[in-house]
Amino acid sequence: MKTFHIETVGCQMNVLDSELVTASLLREGYQYTSSMKKADILLFNTCSIRQHAEDKIYSALGRLKNVKETYPEKIYGVIGCMAQKEAGTLFRRAPHLDLVVGPGQIARIPELIHKIENGEGPQMELSLERKGRNRHDVESSYDFFDAGREKVARQNPYQAYVRIMFGCDQFCTYCIVPLVRGPEQSRNTDEILAEVRQLVDQGCREITLIGQTVSKFYDTTTGTPLSGLLEKVEAIAETTPLERIRFVTSHPNSMMPDLLAAVRDLPHVMPYFHIPAQSGSNAVLQRMRRGYTVEKYREVLAAIRETVPNAAITSDFIVGFCGETEEDFQETVRLVEESRFKNSYIFKFSPREGTRAFEQLEDDVPEPVKRRRNNELLAVQNRISEEDSRAFLGREVEILVEGTSKTQASELVLIGEEKMSEKVQLTGRTPCDRIVVFDGPMEWVGTLQKIRITQTSPFTLFGERRT
Ligand code: 5AD
Ligand code: SF4
Numbered sequence: 001m002k003t004f005h006i007e008t009v010g011c012q013m014n015v016l017d018s019e020l021v022t023a024s025l026l027r028e029g030y031q032y033t034s035s036m037k038k039a040d041i042l043l044f045n046t047c048s049i050r051q052h053a054e055d056k057i058y059s060a061l062g063r064l065k066n067v068k069e070t071y072p073e074k075i076y077g078v079i080g081c082m083a084q085k086e087a088g089t090l091f092r093r094a095p096h097l098d099l100v101v102g103p104g105q106i107a108r109i110p111e112l113i114h115k116i117e118n119g120e121g122p123q124m125e126l127s128l129e130r131k132g133r134n135r136h137d138v139e140s141s142y143d144f145f146d147a148g149r150e151k152v153a154r155q156n157p158y159q160a161y162v163r164i165m166f167g168c169d170q171f172c173t174y175c176i177v178p179l180v181r182g183p184e185q186s187r188n189t190d191e192i193l194a195e196v197r198q199l200v201d202q203g204c205r206e207i208t209l210i211g212q213t214v215s216k217f218y219d220t221t222t223g224t225p226l227s228g229l230l231e232k233v234e235a236i237a238e239t240t241p242l243e244r245i246r247f248v249t250s251h252p253n254s255m256m257p258d259l260l261a262a263v264r265d266l267p268h269v270m271p272y273f274h275i276p277a278q279s280g281s282n283a284v285l286q287r288m289r290r291g292y293t294v295e296k297y298r299e300v301l302a303a304i305r306e307t308v309p310n311a312a313i314t315s316d317f318i319v320g321f322c323g324e325t326e327e328d329f330q331e332t333v334r335l336v337e338e339s340r341f342k343n344s345y346i347f348k349f350s351p352r353e354g355t356r357a358f359e360q361l362e363d364d365v366p367e368p369v370k371r372r373r374n375n376e377l378l379a380v381q382n383r384i385s386e387e388d389s390r391a392f393l394g395r396e397v398e399i400l401v402e403g404t405s406k407t408q409a410s411e412l413v414l415i416g417e418e419k420m421s422e423k424v425q426l427t428g429r430t431p432c433d434r435i436v437v438f439d440g441p442m443e444w445v446g447t448l449q450k451i452r453i454t455q456t457s458p459f460t461l462f463g464e465r466r467t
Pocket of ligand 2: 009010011012013014046047048049080081176177180181
């Protein structure tokens with residue numbers, strides 16, 4: 001029996017795509033192996049958001065060249081965003097590659113692998129058109145690929161991502177996503193709900209609805225916005241063991257009152273928002289074409305804090321974007337200082353070929369300055385995260401137990417009865433997405449537990465269950 005392995009980097013979309021590819025290959029009779037070396041079929045599910053992510057894939061491919069000479073029957077593939085962006089370049093720089101498949105065509109991977117096995121040579125599929133999914137044809141037949149969910153293909157059987165949107169139409173000047181994932185399209189509500197029900201039947205306790213601009217979700221066939229979809233998923237949670245509903249990533253321009261009210265009013269929707277600000281300087285935001293000012297962003301935060309006072313908010317920032325002055329950067333520092341994000345993901349600007357920033361703006365902030373700004377902003381955020389974590393000391397929080405730090409789906413599913421009551425170090429999350437570590441038996445995994453916090457660090461809380 002042939003084995004396969006998928007190395008996944010990038011965002012939640014990629015994690016979900018890898019799960020779907022895993023499920024489809026298992027269905028075809030291939031066997032999963034955790035060993036990259038031993039796998040007969042090795043796929044890299046890739047990210048193009050920064051140069052660094054691409055460089056790592058090219059060097060991994062370089063290391064495989066000799067292996068392929070010794071074992072020519074092995075199949076190597078690059079799938080996902082970098083496949084789309086680099087396309088033919090990949091075959092040129094890594095002639096030992098067999099398969100290049102963009103994010104729009106991952107459903108075809110088993111079929112393309114069969115072609116390679118039948119001696120039809122290297123295969124490449126890059127179309128971003130989804131059957132029945134182009135914007136002029138939303139009501140016609142669906143591509144049901146996302147519905148093929150299987151518990152054993154997931155990292156954790158109790159949590160799952162559900163894609164509610166494909167692509168992105170924002171065209172922020174720094175960003176490669178619209179080019180590699182295509183135009184923004186919301187999925188049909190009934191199809192999403194069917195998938196949620198399927199996942200709950202498989203034992204899922206937490207569903208995270210994902211989209212590049214998830215707050216812009218709008219199902220044109222039924223006129224349903226994200227708040228309406230959340231209500232419908234909440235209705236499923238009311239009558240099933242589904243405990244938690246989340247959604248990422250939000251855009252500041254679509255945080256409408258109905259969405260905030262839905263998070264406030266629906267008990268299973270968690271008080272957590274990821275809303276990237278990217279910069280605290282209006283000049284930079286304008287060059288990024290983010291479509292809002294920092295004043296508008298502050299209003300959004302104020303509205304959330306008023307409607308959902310216990311909400312945790314996280315953000316993304318890019319430092320060293322084209323033309324960013326020290327004063328621009330200090331405005332970002334001020335925004336982070338006053339916003340009290342639970343966490344901020346901070347990135348040094350990386351020019352991406354094909355984007356407007358690459359074509360029209362100059363990457364003029366020197367690397368050492370980018371690095372210094374990155375560290376400075378990180379230090380501000382870490383101090384805030386630490387202070388906010390410390391406020392949890394002595395408090396009791398409700399945790400959805402996810403597993404031990406190292407457990408994988410296969411182990412969770414296969415774990416023997418006798419091991420279930422042994423105490424191990426478990427991890428889980430609070431409603432506002434803070435990670436909590438505590439001791440308990442494996443049989444707690446997938447359940448809600450009340451844990452009292454006894455110790456804190458910036459990004460992890462430690463606690464125990466009161467007996
Ligand atoms: N350079 C650096 N960071 C980027 N991001 C997106 N594009 C780039 C780029 N070219 C960051 C943004 C986004 C996150 C997913 O990655 O902050 O929100
Ligand atoms: Fe990376 Fe963006 Fe692709 Fe996700 S969608 S894998 S973040 S390039």
